[in-house]
Every structure is written in C-alpha cells, then in structure tokens.
Amino acid sequence: MSRRSLPLVAASLLGLSFLVAGPLASAQPKKAAPVASATKKKPPNKNDPKLVEAKRLFQQGEELYTKGDYEKAIEVWEMSYELSQRELILESIANAHERLGNAEKAREYLGRWREAAPPEEHADLDARLAKLDERIAKDKAAKEAKEKAEKDAKDKAEKDAKDKREGGKIFMPGVILAAAGGAVALGGGVLDILAATRRPDASSVCGMTADGRQLCRSSAQDDIETSNTFATVGDIMLIGGGVAAAVGVVLVVTQSGGKKGAEEKKAAVVAPWFLPGGGGVVAGGSF
Incomplete structure (x- = not known):
C-alpha cells in the first residue's frame, strides 16, 4: 500500500x-508584487x-x-x-x-x-x-537458466528420437552381399559333394608301378578329371562365397543403425585362410 x-x-x-x-x-507583510509573479502558475x-x-x-x-x-x-x-x-x-x-x-x-x-x-x-x-x-x-538469471534447461531437454528429446529412428535401419548392401556369398558358398559345397560322388575308388581302378607312379584305368580317367574339376571349382566357390558372406555380415553389424551406430562400432577384419586340402575365412574385430 x-x-x-x-x-x-x-x-x-x-x-x-x-x-x-x-x-x-x-x-506576512505585504510587498509589491514582482513583475515575474504575473507568470506564476495558478x-x-x-x-x-x-x-x-x-x-x-x-x-x-x-x-x-x-x-x-x-x-x-x-x-x-x-x-x-x-x-x-x-x-x-x-x-x-x-x-x-x-x-x-x-x-x-x-x-x-x-x-x-x-x-x-x-x-x-x-x-x-x-x-x-x-x-x-x-x-x-x-x-x-533464473529465466535464462530455465530457458536453457528447456532448450537442452528439447534438443536431447529430438536427438533421442532421431537416434531411435536411425537405430532400426539395416545396411542393405551388407545383407545382399552376405546372402549372395552364402549362396555361392552353398553352391561350392554342392560341387564338392558331387566331386566326391563322381570320384572312382582308387583301390579298384588305380595301381602303383614299380617306380612308385600311380596308374589308373583309361575307362575311369574321365570320372577322375570331372571329379577333380568339381572339387577345384567347389573349393573356390566355397572359400570365395564364405569370404563374401562374412564381409556382408560384418557390414550389417558395423553399418546398421544409422550414423551414430556406425561411429560407435569399430572396424572389423575379414581374411581367407588356406590349408592343404581345404580353407576358410576368418573375421575378427571389436563391435
């Protein structure tokens, strides 16, 4: 009040x-009014x-x-x-x-x-x-602090919503590569099986010479060469397809989930390996 x-x-x-x-x-004693008094406000x-x-x-x-x-x-x-x-x-x-x-x-x-x-x-x-x-x-100061807190909360909510939307994305090139590689590797496995079934029994069609060489009957020669071809192509397809499938899987894991997911995942290493009579693929890294 x-x-x-x-x-x-x-x-x-x-x-x-x-x-x-x-x-x-x-x-008060009366005095002569000054000239300026005429201008005073009433x-x-x-x-x-x-x-x-x-x-x-x-x-x-x-x-x-x-x-x-x-x-x-x-x-x-x-x-x-x-x-x-x-x-x-x-x-x-x-x-x-x-x-x-x-x-x-x-x-x-x-x-x-x-x-x-x-x-x-x-x-x-x-x-x-x-x-x-x-x-x-x-x-x-209180108003500015409140506005900043509200802005930070809004930015965080928008960022979380964006990350959630991007988090469900699958890296389709990786899926395609993995599927194609798996199909090729499967085809190689089928050829290896055919090679095994087409190859004649060595003990019944082949023999050893005195100097240690192996000789096979001419009638079994075509089956042996076909079996060897199937085995070679099958091994190549199996190894190549396996490498492609592994690379595809790694790409799906490392690249899916949007930009944030790709940044948070480390690079992986995929390499084929070979041994006498076979081979395979090695995938490693941190995720």
Whole structure:
C-alpha cells in the first residue's frame, strides 16, 4: 500500500495544499508584487471536473489495492494519473506492480517518482530501487537458466528420437552381399559333394608301378578329371562365397543403425585362410 494516507493524497489531487498556504501568506507583510509573479502558475481549481474524477479514481484504486486486485488498481491509478499528472500516484502504481511480481515495471514507475520526489525521500527511494535492480538481475538469471534447461531437454528429446529412428535401419548392401556369398558358398559345397560322388575308388581302378607312379584305368580317367574339376571349382566357390558372406555380415553389424551406430562400432577384419586340402575365412574385430 502507498506510504501516504488517502487524505493527504486527496488534498494534493484537489490542490488543497495551495488553499492551506493562503492564510499563512496573508500574515506576512505585504510587498509589491514582482513583475515575474504575473507568470506564476495558478493553483489548480479544486472544482475542476478532471481533478474531481482523478480523486475518485485514486480512491477506487486504493480500495482495489486493499482487496488485493492489483491489476485493476493499476488500471484506475493510471487513468487518475492521466487526468491529474500528479507524480505521487506513480509510487502507488509501482507498489502494485511489485506486489504482482513485475519487478521491471515497479522499477520503472518508482524511478519516475524518484525524479519528482522531495530530496528528503531520495535515500529511501534509492534503497528501494537498488533492491529492485537486484531482484531484476536475479529473475533474469533464473529465466535464462530455465530457458536453457528447456532448450537442452528439447534438443536431447529430438536427438533421442532421431537416434531411435536411425537405430532400426539395416545396411542393405551388407545383407545382399552376405546372402549372395552364402549362396555361392552353398553352391561350392554342392560341387564338392558331387566331386566326391563322381570320384572312382582308387583301390579298384588305380595301381602303383614299380617306380612308385600311380596308374589308373583309361575307362575311369574321365570320372577322375570331372571329379577333380568339381572339387577345384567347389573349393573356390566355397572359400570365395564364405569370404563374401562374412564381409556382408560384418557390414550389417558395423553399418546398421544409422550414423551414430556406425561411429560407435569399430572396424572389423575379414581374411581367407588356406590349408592343404581345404580353407576358410576368418573375421575378427571389436563391435
């Protein structure tokens, strides 16, 4: 609530202060009126309809302020100020804004009243203005921290949603390579089986010469050559297909799941190996 009582403010609004000063002035010895006195402002007319309405509005604002309706009090006090131009009303408006938590508005109106206030009130007003400045700085810091927290939470939610969408992606070239390699390796295995079934029994169609050479019957020669061809092609297909399938599997594992998944997975190594009579593929690395 304003520090000034209603009667004093009402008297100020109606210009009664000018009327009270009249009797005191009459007690002084009369002097010749200076020439400059002709330019002095006349005291406001207490019957001026604008001032009467300003007083009514101010009183209404006091009642609203007492009831806790600060927004409505500000509204009618601003109308009262527009009619009367009495700066003291600015302090009441500042008080209402402070009650509403509008520190910046309270500081604005209190600063305007500080410019017109009597010098003896400046110290108290300066202290109030300093507290409002501290409050404004604190509110601003809290608002910025809240906005940053909300922005960080929003960015994280968007990033998590994006990662979730990308996490379900499968690296299709790897799938295709793995499937093709598996098919080729399967075909090589089939050829190796055919080679084994087409190869005649060496003990029944072949024999050893005195110098240690193996001789086979001419009738079995075609079956032996066909079996050897099937075995060679089958081994090549089995090893090559196995390597391709392994590479495809590694690509699916390392490249699926979008960019993030690819970055988080380490590179893998795939290499074929050969031994007398067979071979295979080795895949290694960290995932």
